[in-house]
Amino acid sequence: MNLSSLVIPVLLSAVAVYGLGKRVDVYAALTHGAEEGLTVLLRIVPALVGLLTAVSMFRASGAMEWLSGLFAPALELLGIPPETAPLLLVRPVSGNGALAVASDLMASHGPDSYVGRVAAVMLGSTETTFYTIAVYFGSAGITKTRHTVPAALAADLTGFAAAALAVRLFFGTGG
Amino acid sequence: MTMAWVWTGMVTLSLLFGLATGNLDAVANAALEGARSAVELGVSMAGILCLWSGVMEVMNACGLSAGLARLFRPILRRLLPNACRDTETLAAVSANVSANLLGLGNAATPLGIRAARRMARGCGGVASDELCLLVVLNTASIQLLPATIASVRAAAGCRTPFDILPAVWLASALSVTAGLAAAWLLSRGRKER
Numbered sequence: 498m499n500l501s502s503l504v505i506p507v508l509l510s511a512v513a514v515y516g517l518g519k520r521v522d523v524y525a526a527l528t529h530g531a532e533e534g535l536t537v538l539l540r541i542v543p544a545l546v547g548l549l550t551a552v553s554m555f556r557a558s559g560a561m562e563w564l565s566g567l568f569a570p571a572l573e574l575l576g577i578p579p580e581t582a583p584l585l586l587v588r589p590v591s592g593n594g595a596l597a598v599a600s601d602l603m604a605s606h607g608p609d610s611y612v613g614r615v616a617a618v619m620l621g622s623t624e625t626t627f628y629t630i631a632v633y634f635g636s637a638g639i640t641k642t643r644h645t646v647p648a649a650l651a652a653d654l655t656g657f658a659a660a661a662l663a664v665r666l667f668f669g670t671g672g
Numbered sequence: 673m674t675m676a677w678v679w680t681g682m683v684t685l686s687l688l689f690g691l692a693t694g695n696l697d698a699v700a701n702a703a704l705e706g707a708r709s710a711v712e713l714g715v716s717m718a719g720i721l722c723l724w725s726g727v728m729e730v731m732n733a734c735g736l737s738a739g740l741a742r743l744f745r746p747i748l749r750r751l752l753p754n755a756c757r758d759t760e761t762l763a764a765v766s767a768n769v770s771a772n773l774l775g776l777g778n779a780a781t782p783l784g785i786r787a788a789r790r791m792a793r794g795c796g797g798v799a800s801d802e803l804c805l806l807v808v809l810n811t812a813s814i815q816l817l818p819a820t821i822a823s824v825r826a827a828a829g830c831r832t833p834f835d836i837l838p839a840v841w842l843a844s845a846l847s848v849t850a851g852l853a854a855a856w857l858l859s860r861g862r863k864e865r
Contacts, residue, residue: 554706556702594675617824637792638797649811654850655846
């Protein structure tokens with residue numbers, strides 16, 4: 498038995514039992530949350546239609562390979578697979594764009610391949626940096642952001658290199 | 673507007689590359705195939721995404737996020753000592769961190785903005801060291817259960833979509849540490865000059 502097969506059923510029942518113990522209507526909360534999941538999806542899908550169209554064209558035309566080749570020497574130095582170059586470029590700008598690029602990488606390399614896993618971990622360990630900075634400073638009325646952008650990009654770059662490192666550590670480069 | 677430039681650039685580059693390499697048939701097919709696969713991806717993600725959003729909502733209703741927020745208060749007091757003298761800012765920041773941990777992005781952003789607004793009062797549009805730190809914290813991902821990513825993996829045919837969790841946690845921890853360290857070093861460097 499796989500350990501991760503234990504996690505999901507245990508988590509589901511533990512959360513439900515704990516909630517009932519606290520007299521929370523867990524079923525109503527579950528369905529309400531699921532509804533929110535649908536709203537998220539409704540926002541994601543139109544963006545994905547635009548972005549996956551562009552990403553698929555980009556790959557089919559050979560431009561993706563050219564872009565990856567352009568960044569390959571620098572990325573290999575950091576231990577990052579060059580196939581993920583487009584993901585690195587889109588990630589700080591657009592969350593849905595990153596989702597589209599990552600799902601394209603998983604579809605073409607396989608979700609359990611080295612590149613597929615690195616793409617997933619990159620997506621999970623970084624954020625849409627420029628969007629977040631714009632929203633926070635925009636609503637707080639800040640015009641001088643000082644060292645925020647370089648520090649946030651340092652976090653992103655570390656996240657990308659760490660994603661590749663963590664996948665090599667836990668899964669190796671095979672698969 | 674950024675995405676308008678990115679999208680136009682990608683599509684135009686694809687056209688030029690397609691013309692140059694003679695792959696134009698494949699590019700045309702890929703455009704239609706991409707649009708189709710987007711909806712397919714959305715449908716195959718839907719179940720898992722909704723289930724986990726539901727589970728997170730149950731955890732939230734059980735008071736787990738309030739508990740997490742309490743847990744993070746001592747750390748946040750150290751990280752943002754000036755801002756956390758104001759109890760309302762401290763409450764907003766700790767709720768922001770716990771919502772981020774649970775992956776409740778929709779809840780996290782308004783809380784973080786409330787904190788940022790309070791911290792920006794009377795500073796004349798210049799971000800303080802602590803405000804920079806708060807924003808850097810929010811540009812790094814600290815999600816415990818990345819449900820969207822797991823659902824994309826499942827949609828791509830992965831049978832154990834959550835097996836990347838330890839790798840995500842390790843990479844997130846390193847990334848957050850690097851962001852905070854960079855913010856600290858840069859703010860010190862500028863003061864000494």
